[in-house]
Amino acid sequence: MKRFVHAIVVCLLLTAVSAGRTHAAELTLYVMQVPPLTFNEPGRYGIAGDLALAAIKRAGYTAKIVVVPANRAMATVQGDDVRDALIIPLARQKEREPHYTWIAPIVKVDRTFFAVGRSVASFDEARAAFRVVGVARGTAGVHILNEQGFAKPQIYEINDNDVSPRMLLAQRFDAWYGPTLQFREWLREADPQHRIRAGVPLGATFNYMACSRICDPAMVKRLAEAVDQLTRDGTAKTIEARYGRM
Missing domain, CATH: 3.40.190.10 (Periplasmic binding protein-like II)
Structure with missing residues (x-):
C-alpha cells in the first residue's frame, strides 16, 4: 500500500x-x-x-x-x-x-491626415482637398483609404519609416495619412518650425x-x-x- x-x-x-x-x-x-x-x-x-x-x-x-x-x-x-x-x-x-x-x-490607434499649412476634419474633405495622399505600404491605412473611396491615383504608398515628414515638406505628396502618435514622433526632428498641421483623428482601429x-x-x-x-x-x-x- x-x-x-x-x-x-x-x-x-x-x-x-x-x-x-x-x-x-x-x-x-x-x-x-x-x-x-x-x-x-x-x-x-x-x-x-x-x-x-x-x-x-x-x-x-x-x-x-x-x-x-x-x-x-x-x-x-x-x-x-x-x-x-x-x-x-x-x-x-x-x-x-x-x-x-x-x-x-x-x-x-488613432489615424490623422497631416498636411503643410492646413488640416481636415473628415474623409470627404480630405478626398476633395488632397490630390495625392502618402501612406505606409501594406498597412491598415491603405485599406481605410480604399474603403473611404479614395481613388488609386490619390494613394501613394511608401515604406513605413521616418522619411515621410521630409517627403511631405518637399511636396512629394499633399498629405500623409497614418497613426497619429507615430507621425508626431517623427515630426519632432523633421519639422521644428511646425509647418505641418494635423487634422482631427479619423479611422481609428484597435x-x-x-x-x-x-x-x-x-x-x-x-x-x-x-x-x-x-x-x-x-x-x-x-x-x-x-x-x-x-
Whole structure:
C-alpha cells in the first residue's frame, strides 16, 4: 500500500513539473516598430510591446522577441506552416481576418491626415482637398483609404519609416495619412518650425496581439485572459502613462 501511495505522489509531482514547464514555454513574439506603440530598445518596448510582454508573463510564458519590418513580420506569421507565433501591434482588417488568430486588442490607434499649412476634419474633405495622399505600404491605412473611396491615383504608398515628414515638406505628396502618435514622433526632428498641421483623428482601429493561423487554443485563451486582467487591474493604464500617451 505504501508503495502504491508513493507511486501516486511521484506521478503527481511529475505532472506538476511538466505543467510548470508547459506554462513557462518560450513564445516567439514578432514586434513591428511603430513608435511609441512599439520600440526596439532594451527594457523599453513601447505601449503595445510592454503590455504584450506583461500578458505573456502573466499567462505563464516567456518571450523571444523578434523585431523585423512590418511587412516581413506579417508575411512570416501568416505562413502556412507557422505555429504559435505571436505578432504585435496588428490592426484587425477584414482582408487579414482569415490569416491570423486574433487574441485580444491591446491598444487603440488613432489615424490623422497631416498636411503643410492646413488640416481636415473628415474623409470627404480630405478626398476633395488632397490630390495625392502618402501612406505606409501594406498597412491598415491603405485599406481605410480604399474603403473611404479614395481613388488609386490619390494613394501613394511608401515604406513605413521616418522619411515621410521630409517627403511631405518637399511636396512629394499633399498629405500623409497614418497613426497619429507615430507621425508626431517623427515630426519632432523633421519639422521644428511646425509647418505641418494635423487634422482631427479619423479611422481609428484597435491593434491586436495576434497569432499565426495555426495556434494552440489553450495558449490563446490564457493570453486573452491575461490581457483582460491587465486592463481591469489598471496595469494597461500604468503602461500608457509611462510613455505619456494621454
